[in-house]
Amino acid sequence: MWIREGKLKPDSSWNDDLQVKFTVQDPCQLVRKSLGDPIAEDLRFVVKAVVGADNFIDMWPNKSNNYCCGGGGGFLQSGYSEARWAYGRMKYDQILATGAQYCIAPCHNCHSQIHDLAHHYGGTYHTVHLWTLLALSLGILGENERSYLGPDLADLGLE
Amino acid sequence: METAAPLAVPAATPFLDHVQGLLPEGGNLSACLTCGACVAGCPAAGLEGMDPRKFLRLITLGLEDEALKSPWVWMCTMCRRCLMACPMQVDIPQMIYQARQSWPRETRPKGIMGSCDQALRTEGASAMGARSEDFEFVIGDILEEVHESQPGWEELQAPVNKQGAMYFLNQNSREPVTEPDEMVPLWKILHLVGADWTYGTQGWAAENYCMFLADDAAWEEVVRKKVAGVESLGAKVWLNTE
Numbered sequence: 001m002w003i004r005e006g007k008l009k010p011d012s013s014w015n016d017d018l019q020v021k022f023t024v025q026d027p028c029q030l031v032r033k034s035l036g037d038p039i040a041e042d043l044r045f046v047v048k049a050v051v052g053a054d055n056f057i058d059m060w061p062n063k064s065n066n067y068c069c070g071g072g073g074g075f076l077q078s079g080y081s082e083a084r085w086a087y088g089r090m091k092y093d094q095i096l097a098t099g100a101q102y103c104i105a106p107c108h109n110c111h112s113q114i115h116d117l118a119h120h121y122g123g124t125y126h127t128v129h130l131w132t133l134l135a136l137s138l139g140i141l142g143e144n145e146r147s148y149l150g151p152d153l154a155d156l157g158l159e
Numbered sequence: 160m161e162t163a164a165p166l167a168v169p170a171a172t173p174f175l176d177h178v179q180g181l182l183p184e185g186g187n188l189s190a191c192l193t194c195g196a197c198v199a200g201c202p203a204a205g206l207e208g209m210d211p212r213k214f215l216r217l218i219t220l221g222l223e224d225e226a227l228k229s230p231w232v233w234m235c236t237m238c239r240r241c242l243m244a245c246p247m248q249v250d251i252p253q254m255i256y257q258a259r260q261s262w263p264r265e266t267r268p269k270g271i272m273g274s275c276d277q278a279l280r281t282e283g284a285s286a287m288g289a290r291s292e293d294f295e296f297v298i299g300d301i302l303e304e305v306h307e308s309q310p311g312w313e314e315l316q317a318p319v320n321k322q323g324a325m326y327f328l329n330q331n332s333r334e335p336v337t338e339p340d341e342m343v344p345l346w347k348i349l350h351l352v353g354a355d356w357t358y359g360t361q362g363w364a365a366e367n368y369c370m371f372l373a374d375d376a377a378w379e380e381v382v383r384k385k386v387a388g389v390e391s392l393g394a395k396v397w398l399n400t401e
Contacts, residue, residue, distance in 0.1 A: 007352040028238040029401070064243060067202055073236030074371025077270035083206050083234045090202040108331045108366070108401065135344035138351065142309050144340040 003049055010137035012052035014156060022051045022133075023059055023100040025091075025114060026066040027107035037063050046130065047104060050137035057098040067091055069105075071113025088117045095125055101150065106130040115148075126150045174223045178257045186250040191215050197241030197251060207231040211241040211251045218254070232258040233268055259373035267372055274368035278381045283363040287332040291360035295319050297335045298342070298358065305343055317346050320392060321357035327394035328356050329365035329385070331401065356398075362388030365401040 002008045024047050026032075031040045040063040048056050059066065070087035078084075091114065095103050103125050105111035115127035128148045135141040136149075139157055146154055179185035197211040204210035209231035217226035237252040245251075259267065274286035283291045302317045309315075318324065328349075334342045349356055362385030369377035389397045 002352045008348065028236070028240070032243060033239055061200075065200075065240075067200065068236050068238030068240060070202060070236060072238060073233075074268070074271040074274075074368060075234065075236055077274050077368060077371070078233045078268040079270050080230065080234055080268070083230075086206060087202045087234065087236075108333060112333075129341070129344075131341075131344040131348065135347060138348070140344070140347045140351070142305070142312075142340075142343060145343050147338060147341065 003046060008134075008138065010046075010049045010134060011139070012048070012050055012055075012137055014137065015052045015055050018152070019055055020051070020102065020152060021055050021057055021098070021100040022047065022102045022104055023057050023095060023098040024104040024106070025059070025069060025110045026063055027105075027110050028066070028068050028072060029107060029109075031066065032064045040064070043106060046134070050130075050133045057100050059094045059098055067094060069110050069113045069117070071107075071109035071111075076109060076112055084113070085117065085120050088113055089121070092117045092121050092123060096123065100125060101152070102126045102128050104128055104130055104133065172218065172221055172223045174227060174257070174261065175218055178254050181257070182250055182253055186253060187247050188215065188249055188254065189219060190247040191219065191249050192247060194246065196244040196246065197249075200240045200244050201235075203231065203235045206234045211235070215249060215251055215254070227258045227261050232262075233271075256373055260375075264372075264374065271368050271372045274366075275372045275374060275377055275381075278364065278367065278369060279377055281364075282361055284367070284381050284384050285332045285336075285364040286366045286368050287336050287364075289332050289336050289364070291363065294330075294335050294358075294363060295360055297339050301339045301343065302346075312347070315346055315350055317342070318357040320359055323393045324355050324357040325394065326354060326356035326396045326398050327389040327392060328358055329397075329399040329401070330358060330363055331365045357392060357394065359388045359392050361391060362386070365399050367401070 024043060026040050067090050069091040070084050075084050103114055105114050105127055111127055111129060118125055118127060126148060132148060143158055179188055193212060195212055198204045201211050207229050209229055214226050232255050235255045237255050239252050241251050277288040278284040278286050281288055283294055298317050298319060305312050305315055367378060367381050369381050
């Protein structure tokens with residue numbers, strides 16, 4: 001909303017030449033279980049505004065049909081780690097199929113699980129919060145606020 | 160010629176009656192066509208030899224003990240993908256929630272129970288057990304660091320317990336406890352748009368594991384604690400991103 005009103009002016013031109021590819025996880029809680037496809041469209045509007053429309057690659061299936069990553073329902077705290085990794089294999093393969101270097105996870109549980117899946121299965125994608133990229137595209141992302149960015153973007157926009 | 164054993168008529172299952180009583184239209188639990196559309200999109204299918212269709216069939220055929228006692232009820236995330244795919248709109252996720260409730264509390268996964276208990280115990284409802292004074296201290300500490308080290312951000316604010324703000328913002332415990340610098344981008348974004356917002360020391364934590372524990376009373380207590388925090392500051396909008 002703040003982007004549409006012009007109060008925030010993200011600029012994706014940082015990625016015009018870099019062409020770093022991003023995919024996004026539709027959080028079950030946000031999309032299928034509450035606000036539906038309209039919020040998934042809003043999410044894509046924001047993602048495209050911050051990384052560039054050409055650098056966004058959707059997973060399949062997606063939006064309300066998206067697969068759960070396995071981070072929700074208390075699974076992360078349940079102690080059943082082996083089962084949680086097996087559960088997340090579907091999500092891991094789905095992310096890899098996009099070829100994206102980054103998976104944006106706009107939910108804490110999704111972020112933890114997708115990050116952990118890459119660690120467990122040896123994936124090379126990075127798992128990043130949406131706020132990190134929004135701040136990056138606004139040119140306001142500080143040096144200590146980049147824990148989840150890869151080396152390719154670690155210094156981008158810093159003086 | 161051998162005669163087949165007569166098909167046993169399932170005894171009345173208290174669990175099924177209970178769940179059907181809770182759901183609109185009885186949750187369509189007996190309407191399953193056994194088509195398997197639920198299984199096709201379920202990442203938990205196959206774990207513990209269980210899947211959504213099998214779970215439902217066990218219960219409708221009177222074998223509820225086998226279904227309810229399976230640790231699978233903690234491996235389904237209740238993501239509702241099965242319900243979305245189901246042509247008969249059978250509410251399996253709600254059944255999983257009720258199945259979790261059928262476990263005596265002390266036998267439920269310790270990690271989830273611990274997170275719920277921490278939220279009950281702390282003023283901020285933090286599942287990680289973070290104290291409100293520590294939360295407030297970390298915010299001040301990080302804010303001071305930004306003021307000193309990031310030119311142009313000397314005016315950045317992160318108010319705590321500000322009266323009458325438009326937005327009361329919850330914060331997941333993970334940031335203040337393990338990676339406080341990750342809160343800063345959000346503060347900056349709120350600053351840029353000129354949002355009138357505040358954190359609070361009461362009910363500040365965004366997460367609520369009591370729901371995952373299927374402990375309704377504890378879940379409600381945590382929610383009420385957060386609502387009280389919002390209302391005590393007179394904020395107009397409660398922002399909870401979880």
